[in-house]
Amino acid sequence: MIPPSFEYHRPSSVEEAVGLLSSLGSEVKILAGGHSLLPMMKLRFAEPEHLVDINRIPELKGVRVIGDDIVIGAMTSENAVIADPVLNAKVPLLPEAAKNIADPQVRNRGTIGGDIAHGDPANDHPALALACDAIMTVVGPNGTRQVPASEFFLGTYWTALEETDILTEITVKAFPQGAGYAYKKLKRKTGDWATAACAVVVALSGSSVSHIRITLTNLGPTALRAYDAESILMGQSINDDLIRQAAAKAMEICDPAEDLRGDAEYKTAMAGQMVQRAINEALAKAS
Amino acid sequence: MAKQIVKMNLNGQEIEQLVDSRTLLVHFLREQMNLTGAHIGCETSQCGVCTVDIDGESVKSCTHLAVQCDGCEVKTVEGLAEGGVLHAVQEAFYEEHGLQCGYCTPGMLMTSYRLLQDNPNPTEDEIRIGLSGNLCRCTGYQNIVKAVKSAAVKLQQKESATA
Numbered sequence: 300m301i302p303p304s305f306e307y308h309r310p311s312s313v314e315e316a317v318g319l320l321s322s323l324g325s326e327v328k329i330l331a332g333g334h335s336l337l338p339m340m341k342l343r344f345a346e347p348e349h350l351v352d353i354n355r356i357p358e359l360k361g362v363r364v365i366g367d368d369i370v371i372g373a374m375t376s377e378n379a380v381i382a383d384p385v386l387n388a389k390v391p392l393l394p395e396a397a398k399n400i401a402d403p404q405v406r407n408r409g410t411i412g413g414d415i416a417h418g419d420p421a422n423d424h425p426a427l428a429l430a431c432d433a434i435m436t437v438v439g440p441n442g443t444r445q446v447p448a449s450e451f452f453l454g455t456y457w458t459a460l461e462e463t464d465i466l467t468e469i470t471v472k473a474f475p476q477g478a479g480y481a482y483k484k485l486k487r488k489t490g491d492w493a494t495a496a497c498a499v500v501v502a503l504s505g506s507s508v509s510h511i512r513i514t515l516t517n518l519g520p521t522a523l524r525a526y527d528a529e530s531i532l533m534g535q536s537i538n539d540d541l542i543r544q545a546a547a548k549a550m551e552i553c554d555p556a557e558d559l560r561g562d563a564e565y566k567t568a569m570a571g572q573m574v575q576r577a578i579n580e581a582l583a584k585a586s
Numbered sequence: 587m588a589k590q591i592v593k594m595n596l597n598g599q600e601i602e603q604l605v606d607s608r609t610l611l612v613h614f615l616r617e618q619m620n621l622t623g624a625h626i627g628c629e630t631s632q633c634g635v636c637t638v639d640i641d642g643e644s645v646k647s648c649t650h651l652a653v654q655c656d657g658c659e660v661k662t663v664e665g666l667a668e669g670g671v672l673h674a675v676q677e678a679f680y681e682e683h684g685l686q687c688g689y690c691t692p693g694m695l696m697t698s699y700r701l702l703q704d705n706p707n708p709t710e711d712e713i714r715i716g717l718s719g720n721l722c723r724c725t726g727y728q729n730i731v732k733a734v735k736s737a738a739v740k741l742q743q744k745e746s747a748t749a
Contacts, residue, residue, distance in 0.1 A: 300629045304588050307607035307653050330651075337610075337649050338630050350607070352654060378643075402719025404697065405631055407643040408650065489718040490632055 302340035309352045313438055313467055316353055320463045321440045323349045329465060330354070331374060331413030334405050335422075359412070359467060362386060371469045373412025377401070380411055389473035392500060396427050396482035402490045416466045418456040418521075421492035425452050425522035426514040427482065428469065430498040435459070436468035443467075452521035475502040475510050479585030481577040484516070485569050487560065493517040494560040495569035497549070499577040503585050506536045513545065513578070518553040518570050525549035528574065537582060546574040592656045597621075597665030605652045611645075612636040614652035615662060623663035623692045627721075634720030637693040638662045644700045646719070663692040666699060674740035675699050675733075684733030686724035693720050698734045702741055710735070 326348035359374035484496035496516035555566040627635035639661040
């Protein structure tokens with residue numbers, strides 16, 4: 300399988316890349332890690348006339364701390380996320396969850412920004428971004444804007460990005476002191492997408508919940524945040540009954556697509572299990 | 587019209603080639619450079635038989651464009667042996683029966699090579715996780731893991747012999 304013909308462009312700055320996106324017309328795609336785009340091109344699901352390769356733009360890679368903000372370059376690879384000391388210390392959900400994405404070779408190429416910008420509900424970073432209250436920095440021909448994760452994912456393969464935009468950074472805050480976290484992903488084998496997955500971040504004040512996020516992967520047209528499930532636990536001292544109630548609330552918002560991983564009923568049931576496991580694991584880590 | 591000049595260091599040699607931008611690295615290696623070590627398997631970045639080393643990282647060359655390697659150092663299984671002497675990883679796979687049909691072997695060798703460069707003394711778990719992007723349809727995993735352990739010992743002995 301060989302992709303259809305295209306013109307290859309390799310800008311060395313974001314400015315140059317945005318200029319190319321604006322000038323090349325509508326049949327242009329950004330090439331990040333390529334592990335979603337190139338397979339789609341092989342199958343002719345995507346037939347761009349131009350590829351803009353943003354792999355050689357140094358400013359898009361790596362993790363920086365600016366005041367309270369942890370700024371992750373969109374072209375930071377999954378393996379770089381896993382190894383990053385700042386993320387491991389301050390937002391440990393991201394490196395831990397990234398270990399569940401694809402396989403070691405793919406994680407060398409696949410990037411956090413590509414995973415988010417692709418808009419695939421099966422990708423893991425959208426739910427993680429929701430769980431971390433991430434802010435997306437988007438650069439387009441009219442300048443830079445910030446889009447919260449809660450407003451970024453609009454539908455399957457549909458995000459707040461315009462055709463001439465580049466997602467440049469993902470900004471998160473350090474977790475609250477003593478926060479617990481977990482990402483539970485049911486998958487059939489290494490490298491698979493989730494049958495159902497759930498991210499949880501929880502912080503306690505005494506024994507009651509002072510902060511909680513419950514988000515879901517591959518259980519609807521986009522990543523989902525289970526607000527009603529969070530409300531059941533917020534301010535409460537968590538017990539098994541409350542966890543079951545929260546899982547039931549999370550299952551109510553699930554609308555998964557049927558595929559080889561199972562039908563909607565099975566996936567929704569598994570979502571309930573992943574939610575319960577993630578809450579339990581996150582609580583065990585919280586202090 | 588979509589052709590580009592690509593320069594890279596391939597197995598220690600500087601090369602310069604005219605490449606169609608849509609050419610995947612694995613096709614470039616096999617068809618243009620006649621290096622047929624990297625195999626074509628699933629073509630969807632699942633199986634790992636096409637694994638090569640690009641700038642010190644294992645990459646699946648079926649899902650990477652040759653033009654993206656401009657200015658890079660690329661190593662294939664043909665670049666492992668030096669002066670007709672097998673690399674320790676190759677020697678270990680041979681001794682420990684780390685191959686049956688051999689189809690997955692070039693990918694297994696290249697992933698194991700990089701794994702041991704990055705982590706010279708891996709645990710069994712680390713080996714299994716490290717090789718989780720390479721499939722062996724003969725299911726000969728036990729001996730593959732044994733081979734990687736043996737290669738780790740060989741490489742450490744070589745290291746201490748030269749130190």
